[in-house]
Amino acid sequence: MSSPCDPQYAPAGDVGAVLMMIDSHLKAVYDGRSETGAEQQALTEQFAASLDSVALDDLLDGACTLIYMFMKWLHKAHESHGKDTIEYVVPSLVATMRVMPKSFPPEVIPTMTGLVIAAATDLSPSLWRRQYGYWTDEEMTALEATVFLLAERINRITDDHDFATRLITEALDKWSGD
Structure with missing residues (x-):
């Protein structure tokens, strides 16, 4: 029986725009430009404020699509080692969120x-x-x-700072070529 939350019914959203934002954040962290975090956040907020409700919904759906795609990859990676994705990803994600109360209010x-x-x-x-x-x-x-945290986890697992971005870019290229 199909769920109303089945991915086949979900809009993909603007995956490309979200991926560019995440890739920019990743590059800043990897290049040691953490001092630009506030500036980058201000630019992100300014960008989001410039969008109409339809474009903002597309960004939100795009972020959710990336979460889905990253978790699918993480599932395959963990499964190949006989590990449960939820058991290994969720606790570390929650722990990271808890130590970042400005980015992740407890609620x-x-x-x-x-x-x-x-x-x-x-x-x-x-x-x-x-x-x-x-x-x-x-x-x-x-x-x-x-x-960001899911992309960074994938990059850390693969020991490749561009892997998560490349993973999605290649999937988008394949999808658009079909």
């Missing part, structure tokens, strides 16, 4: 964890989240950070 941690678990259980994160109403302002930064 958004369950939602961000739910998005990751939804993806890990083959549900669409955006459709799962949509059933609880519209996104809150606090969740916007946390959503972006969740995508």
